[in-house]
Amino acid sequence: MRANCWTGRNSVEVLDVPDPRILNSRDAIVKVTSTAICGSDLHLYDGYVPTMRKGDILGHEFMGEVVETGSGVPNLSVGDRVVVPFPIACGACNACERGLTSVCENSNPNAGIAEKFMGHSPCGIFGYSHMLGGYAGGQAEYVRVPFADIGPLKITSDIPDEKVLFLSDILPTGYMGAEMCDISPGDVVAVWGAGPVGQFAIAGARLLGAERVIAIDRFPERLDMAASKAGATDVVNYAETPVLEALQELTGGRGPDACIDAVGLEGHAASALYAYDRVKQAARLETERPTALREAILACRSGGVVSVIGVYGGLMDKFPIGAFMNRSLILRTGQAHVHRYMEPLLARIEQGDLDPSFVITHRMALDEAPQGYEMFKNKQDECIKVVLTP
Structure with a gap:
């Protein structure tokens, strides 16, 4: 065969x-x-x-x-x-x-x-x-x-x-990512990554009752699909707009009720920290480029949920454990x-x-x-x- x-x-x-x-x-x-x-x-x-x-x-x-x-x-x-x-x-x-x-x-x-x-x-x-x-x-x-x-x-x-x-x-993966957010009517959910899994996380969040779903990506065709097909109410192009600032503005300074990382270990960003991760990953000194996960933790409202369905393989550097612990965040993950x-x-x-x-x-x-x-x-x-x- x-x-x-x-x-x-x-x-x-x-x-x-x-x-x-x-x-x-x-x-x-x-x-x-x-x-x-x-x-x-x-x-x-x-x-x-x-x-x-x-x-x-x-x-x-x-x-x-x-x-x-x-x-x-x-x-x-x-x-x-x-x-x-x-x-x-x-x-x-x-x-x-x-x-x-x-x-x-x-x-x-x-x-x-x-x-x-x-x-x-x-x-x-x-x-x-x-x-x-x-x-x-x-x-x-x-x-x-x-x-x-x-x-x-x-x-x-x-x-x-x-x-x-x-x-x-990818459909159950995206849906599970939304389900792990414990969505209540009126909630705002942000999704990092508008690839196929991110599209289904957006669709899942809307099916589960989220009032607003914010799609974050840098490719216009993905953001267009998120808005026109998956049900995103807002889009953020991180190549044009700082993500944390955009989410603060869109949520009145509180942050999303839940954040979904649908990116995983090969994240991308225009920052010095991304360059640091890229060099370490290329040298096999770090297995992840956890840009999306770091941002999701920092952006999520205090007491909110960070749902991780993007695939990670091993070890990451500079995980914001202080923000995670001190702001009562809930982290849910899984294949x-x-x-x-x-x-x-x-x-x-x-x-x-x-x-x-x-x-x-x-x-x-x-x-x-x-x-x-x-x-x-x-x-x-x-x-x-x-x-x-x-």
Whole structure:
């Protein structure tokens, strides 16, 4: 089969690789019909996530058709159309029983590696380094899906792939970021980053009752999408306006009730501190450029919530712990517990409350994945989201 493989820093190639096969009774093989390039994939592409190996198959946002199942997958049949959540979860451990599927205790066979970096291991993730399981990803013609009796969501209607594909990751991620804000009627929420996850955090905040949602980014096309499609009431271009000053003005000096960091470890800013982070990160003396997180903590009203759904990988410098502690802020974080959100969000889509396909700007064949990565990374042709078709 053909698959998009990591071949080194800033390098991917679509190669011929062996077809996946059933290895466990709870496995299924899925023929991929749609897959996507995620902002998190760029962290792998840029070389900031350790334990990648040449030839690893990338991709954790995908859906398709079941072509084979193990004997322990009674819920799926050959021909079923499914969306596969990016966290691989067993469904039976302490974390899974609590609905915390992105920290499943059983799905990462390489947990010992992750424990050295993080203390405890999160779940295994498709196509996301050997530290997180070494699982082959979904930017391929076929994928082996472990724990298929727990993960995949059947799509029984004829709704197009593009409306449900993002149930695999970025739609639940953005929605969870908003849900963690404990939004009450009248609240003001600020969202750093108007990429695909940020767009869905904005949409989620509006669905959950926020009166105002402020989108923060530097690309006009992203800010336009946030205002016209996602539901942002205000936009701030940080390349033109100091963010903290703008948020003070927009909130009467109090600050947003909640702040969502949808940026993560490759943040950008026009400041001396950004230059400091950039140099340290390039020299591998620091793994993060936490511009968005620092600003979110400083901007949030006292007693408010800072929600972090942008991906961070290791260690950051100059974390504003004084502001965080002294102003009674609440910090909530996490990879999305996708399993718990898939059915409720599918219902929202089917009811017409939400059409996630608005974030798609580019559609390409799987063999064009290398061009897609470069386009997405460098924001060429106003690229916001790339969907690949095997």
